[in-house]
Amino acid sequence: xxxxxxxxxxxxxxxxxxxxxxxxxxxxxxxxxxxxxxxxxxxxxxxxxxxxxxxxxxxxxxxxxxxxxxxxxxxxxxxxxxxxxxxxxxxxxxxxxxxxxxxxxxxxxxxxxxxxxxxxxxxxxxxxxxxxxxxxxxxxxxxxxxxxxxxxxxxxxxxxxxxxxxxxxxxxxxxxxxxxxxxxxxxxxxxxxxxxxxxxxxxxxxxxxxxxxxxxxxxxxxxxxxxxxxxxxxxxxxxxxxxxxxxxxxxxxxxxxxxxxxxxxxxxxxxxxxxxxxxxxxxxxxxxxxxxxxxxxxxxxxxxxxxxxxxxxxxxxxxxxxxxxxxxxxxxxxxxxxxxxxxxxxxxxxxxxxxxxxxx
Amino acid sequence: xxxxxxxxxxxxxxxxxxxxxxxxxxxxxxxxxxxxxxxxxxxxxxxxxxxxxxxxxxxxxxxxxxxxxxxxxxxxxxxxxxxxxxxxxxxxxxxxxxxxxxxxxxxxxxxxxxxxxxxxxxxxxxxxxxxxxxxxxxxxxxxxxxxxxxxxxxxxxxxxxxxxxxxxxxxxxxxxxxxxxxxxxxxxxxxxxxxxxxxxxxxxxxxxxxxxxxxxxxxxxxxxxxxxxxxxxxxxxxxxxxxxxxxxxxxxxxxxxxxxxxxxxxxxxxxxxxxxxxxxxxxxxxxxxxxxxxxxxxxxxxxxxxxxxxxxxxxxxxxxxxxxxx
Numbered sequence: 001x002x003x004x005x006x007x008x009x010x011x012x013x014x015x016x017x018x019x020x021x022x023x024x025x026x027x028x029x030x031x032x033x034x035x036x037x038x039x040x041x042x043x044x045x046x047x048x049x050x051x052x053x054x055x056x057x058x059x060x061x062x063x064x065x066x067x068x069x070x071x072x073x074x075x076x077x078x079x080x081x082x083x084x085x086x087x088x089x090x091x092x093x094x095x096x097x098x099x100x101x102x103x104x105x106x107x108x109x110x111x112x113x114x115x116x117x118x119x120x121x122x123x124x125x126x127x128x129x130x131x132x133x134x135x136x137x138x139x140x141x142x143x144x145x146x147x148x149x150x151x152x153x154x155x156x157x158x159x160x161x162x163x164x165x166x167x168x169x170x171x172x173x174x175x176x177x178x179x180x181x182x183x184x185x186x187x188x189x190x191x192x193x194x195x196x197x198x199x200x201x202x203x204x205x206x207x208x209x210x211x212x213x214x215x216x217x218x219x220x221x222x223x224x225x226x227x228x229x230x231x232x233x234x235x236x237x238x239x240x241x242x243x244x245x246x247x248x249x250x251x252x253x254x255x256x257x258x259x260x261x262x263x264x265x266x267x268x269x270x271x272x273x274x275x276x277x278x279x280x281x282x283x284x285x286x287x288x289x290x291x292x293x294x295x296x297x298x299x300x301x302x303x304x305x306x307x308x309x310x311x312x313x314x315x316x317x318x319x320x321x322x323x324x325x326x327x328x329x330x331x332x333x334x335x336x337x338x339x340x341x342x343x344x345x346x347x348x349x350x351x352x353x354x355x356x357x358x359x360x
Numbered sequence: 361x362x363x364x365x366x367x368x369x370x371x372x373x374x375x376x377x378x379x380x381x382x383x384x385x386x387x388x389x390x391x392x393x394x395x396x397x398x399x400x401x402x403x404x405x406x407x408x409x410x411x412x413x414x415x416x417x418x419x420x421x422x423x424x425x426x427x428x429x430x431x432x433x434x435x436x437x438x439x440x441x442x443x444x445x446x447x448x449x450x451x452x453x454x455x456x457x458x459x460x461x462x463x464x465x466x467x468x469x470x471x472x473x474x475x476x477x478x479x480x481x482x483x484x485x486x487x488x489x490x491x492x493x494x495x496x497x498x499x500x501x502x503x504x505x506x507x508x509x510x511x512x513x514x515x516x517x518x519x520x521x522x523x524x525x526x527x528x529x530x531x532x533x534x535x536x537x538x539x540x541x542x543x544x545x546x547x548x549x550x551x552x553x554x555x556x557x558x559x560x561x562x563x564x565x566x567x568x569x570x571x572x573x574x575x576x577x578x579x580x581x582x583x584x585x586x587x588x589x590x591x592x593x594x595x596x597x598x599x600x601x602x603x604x605x606x607x608x609x610x611x612x613x614x615x616x617x618x619x620x621x622x623x624x625x626x627x628x629x630x631x632x633x634x635x636x637x638x639x640x641x642x643x644x645x646x647x648x649x650x651x652x653x654x655x656x657x658x659x660x661x662x663x664x665x666x667x668x669x670x671x672x673x674x675x676x677x678x679x680x681x682x683x684x685x686x
Contacts, residue, residue, distance in 0.1 A: 075643060290569040292610035294640035304612045305641055336644045340679070 009091050009145060011057035011108070014038040019061045020112035025150060026059055029110075032149045033057070046104065054091065054106035062111035067124045070139060075297035076332040077346055079265075080353030083139040084121065084168070086152065087111055090142050092173055092207035095283040096234055099140065101275040108141070110150065121159075125166055132357035133163075138171025138192070147176050154179055161186030167262075167360045169229060173208035175217035181224055190262045191221040192229035195252065197244030200236055204286060211248065215255040222260050233267035233331050235311050237291045237303060242314055249318040258323035262359050266312050267331030270302040297334065305337060312341035327359050364441070368434035369407060369415060374424070378416040381408075381449045383457060383474065385466040386519035388422055388429075396426045401435065406456065408440040408449055415439070418449045419456040447478030458491050465528065466519045468492045469507045476505075506532040514543055524553040530560045534574065538563075541575035548587065549598035562605040580604070616641055623677045630664045635677070646678060 014036050020026055021040065030038075036057075044058050062085070070081040087110040088103055100106075111117065125133055137143040137156075147153050153170065160168040161184050171192040180191065196204070198211045209217070218228050230252065238244070269288065271279075273295075279288060293301040302308065316328050329352060330338055335345045346352035395402070405420025417424060418440060427435050440449065454471050457463060463471065471492060475484045481498070489496040494504070507525075509532050510518065517523035527546065531539045542563065546556055563574035570577070582604045586597045607614040617637075624635050632651035638644070648665065652658045668674055 287569075289565065292612055294610075294613060294642065296640075297643045302642075304610070304616070306612055306616060334643055 008148065009057075009108070011036055012055040014057050014059065015044055015107075016040055016059040017044060017061055017112075018042055020059060023112045023114065025110065025112040025114055025152075028151055029057070029059060029149060044109075052105050052107040054089075054108075056107040058105075058107050058109040059112050060109060061113040062116070066111070066117040066120045067135070076334055077330070077338065077352045079329060079331065079356055080134065081139075081169075082133060082135045084117075084135045084137045084156075085111070085140060086117065086137050087146075088140045090145060092142060092145065092205060094173070094206075094208065095204045095279055095286040096236070096269055096271065096275075096288055098271055098275060100278045100282070101272050103140070108146070110146065114152075114155075118159075125163060129165060131165065132360050133166035134169060134356060134360060135166060136169035136171055136192075138169070142172050142174060143170035143192075144172040144174050144176040147179055151179060154183065157183045157185045157189045160188040163188055171229075171231065173205060173214065175209040175213040177217045177221055180221060180226065183224075185224075185226060187225070187227060189226060190229050191218065191226045192231060193218055194231045194233060195248050196232075196234075196236065197241075197248050199240075199244060200238065204236065204288060211251065215251055219255050222256050227260055227262045228256055229262045229264065231265045231267070231331075232315055233265055234269035235266060235315065236269050236288065237307055237311065238287065241311070245311075245315055246318055249315070249322065253322040258326060261323075261326060263327040263329060263356060264319060265329050265331045266315050267333075268303050268308045268311055270296065270300045270332065272300055276301065298332070308333070309337060309341045312337075316342055327355065329355065364406075364438050366404065366436055367439050369437045369439075370434045371424075371428050373414050374407065375410060375414045375416050378410070380416060380446055380474075381418045381453045382421055383450075383453050383463070383467050383470045384421050385470060385515065386464055388425055392422060393426050393429070396423070396430060396432070401427060401432070403460070405435065405437045406440060406452060407437045408444060409442045411442050416449075419453040447475075450474055450478065454488065454491065463492060464519045464521075465504070465507060465525045466515050468494065469504045472501060472504050473508055503529050503532075509533075510539065511536065514539065517543075524556070526553055527556045527560070530557050534560075534564070538567075538574040541578050545578060545601075549594055549601065551598055551602070555598075555602060559602060559605060562609045566605065566609050577605075577608075580608075613640060620677065623673070627668050627671075627673060627677065629668060630661050633661055633665060 011033065014029065014033060016026060016029075016038060018040055019042075044060050064085070066085050068083050068085060070078065070083055087108065089099055089106065089108045090097065091108055137152075144153065156168055156170075157180065160166060167188050167190055169190045169192050171194065173194050177191065180189075193214045195211065195214065201208060201210055208214075218230075222228055232245070232248075235241075235245070269291075276289060279286060291307070292304055294304050296302040303311075312330060312333075319326050319328055328342070329346070330341065333341075335347060338345045346355055349355050401423055403420065403423065405424050406418040407415040408418050410416055415437075420437070424435060424437075427433065440452070454475070457467075471488060472484060475488050479487075481501070485496045485498060485501055489501065494500055507515075507518065507528055510528060514523055514528065514531065518525065518528045523543070523546070531542060534542070542560055545559070551559060560574075563577045566577045567574045583601055586600055586604075589597060620637055620641075627635070629635065634649040636647040636649060638646060650658070650661055650665075652661055
């Protein structure tokens with residue numbers, strides 16, 4: 001039987017900056033992790049964090065921007081996603097995770113100066129009230145991994161319910177949705193899952209919820225009135241990938257109503273060259289690197305384009321069988337790959353950003 | 361502790377087996393031999409008296425070896441007291457050497473490894489890596505320490521410049537049999553340093569995917585046949601070995617490249633005109649290279665190319681078509 005229990009993240013240490021000691025987030029963290037040793041520090045040193053073992057939860061004051069644009073590249077069509085930056089790192093241990101190369105520290109880090117975050121978010125949404133804002137918290141962390149501890153969903157979801165031109169996307173590989181029940185979401189929160197075949201989840205996403213648990217959580221959210229999104233990203237080529245992904249799409253169709261799906265993204269495995277060595281060192285048994293990779297237009301290593309196109313075509317064909325109306329998009333691909341894989345370019349439809357905005 | 365003093369030392373009194381302070385590695389330089397022959401020993405070697413009698417070399421081992429080779433005995437040496445700690449002796453040796461010459465990569469590795477026995481890592485990184493003209497970095501330190509895993513013939517090659525440091529660093533983490541196999545290949549074919557690294561990576565990645573050690577990858581019939589064909593120029597065979605490995609590692613890209621070449625040949629482009637695909641067929645930017653001498657030649661070429669570009673075969677070359685997964 002697959003588990004649908006809330007996954008718990010239990011750090012071995014807490015390191016908390018004194019400046020955020022009195023914040024509500026820290027109070028909740030302390031209430032939850034009462035037995036975990038705590039170090040109170042003036043400032044979490046970046047050097048220490050870089051040598052970290054990933055077992056420490058760092059709670060800090062964040063001096064930077066809480067709202068930022070997703071780092072697209074000129075050579076690829078970008079979806080115009082905006083990041084609501086609430087913390088960094090993840091403990092799910094996915095072998096392919098780009099954060100391993102992108103972030104110097106391995107510890108999870110939460111930003112506790114949420115008062116600053118709210119100010120900035122309100123200002124951001126208020127500064128361009130006619131624009132559609134698609135914001136997500138799942139770029140540098142899993143959106144719901146620490147939700148049972150932080151309860152941030154209980155603040156964010158009602159806030160977005162009152163935003164007529166903005167949606168919040170909570171992207172996760174967990175089944176941590178308990179706190180989403182009963183919230184007044186006003187249809188302005190989309191709960192999203194990354195999906196992969198169960199055999200890949202076992203080998204490449206060891207700390208994440210299994211496929212059935214993710215889909216069961218998605219079904220619960222759907223029952224609570226939320227719209228859903230799914231990300232087949234990274235799509236991974238392995239010996240039985242066609243059958244593997246077909247099985248996932250079948251289960252998806254069986255578990256959720258395609259009419260409640262806001263969008264589905266497809267993106268094949270890609271990574272900065274530096275990640276290759278990290279994957280070898282940390283996940284020696286992983287077969288991820290067995291496929292052939294070429295440097296893409298953005299310098300990241302990707303599958304050779306013929307394989308990417310083949311995977312996108314296969315997935316989009318499977319998904320269209322669930323519903324012809326599904327909004328399927330490619331993440332970080334060039335216009336020519338769009339045409340070859342899906343038969344059109346978003347440019348013909350007003351741009352990818354506009355396509356997604358239309359679904360909000 | 362007694363002050364260092366000068367003393368003529370017979371070679372028999374030197375314990376040549378005691379290498380605790382030794383950081384030199386590699387053949388004796390001929391220039392040193394000629395220098396000693398011409399003007400004698402200009403810089404006095406440093407020894408330390410051993411409690412059980414005799415002396416260990418602290419610094420100047422190569423000078424002493426040259427003197428021994430030339431039969432210049434006894435040699436006046438500076439003698440350190442036996443109470444001077446080994447870490448301090450090593451420090452003398454390092455500073456004495458770096459003041460007069462650039463150490464080779466094996467010697468740098470030896471300095472770092474030996475210093476770590478006496479000093480904490482941060483001090484070794486901060487004090488000794490810059491001294492050795494290295495960036496003070498823990499990652500780089502690990503890479504230098506790993507070089508000492510190499511077998512003697514590889515260390516010799518690294519010390520005398522036949523094996524590049526970058527190649528040595530790529531070989532060091534491998535199993536001894538794999539290192540030997542690759543090192544032998546590099547001895548046979550003059551690959552550039554970047555191609556050597558590419559070949560190591562290809563052999564490792566093919567091995568990982570196919571479940572065999574890199575040495576076995578290099579035993580492929582195609583490579584063995586190329587190694588035997590000694591009548592053909594080495595450069596051509598080296599390139600074919602590289603292409604064979606690339607093709608085995610990246611069959612899709614290779615197949616697409618081959619198909620592209622075949623199809624462009626069939627297009628019948630005029631002589632001197634070459635269609636160039638985007639790197640790795642990524643992106644929409646194709647290039648057409650055209651060599652001509654006169655304006656009328658160019659006009660003729662452009663008319664011909666324009667006709668070809670209108671053909672469906674040309675469009676097919678640009679689009680390609682997906683290959684099924686193996």
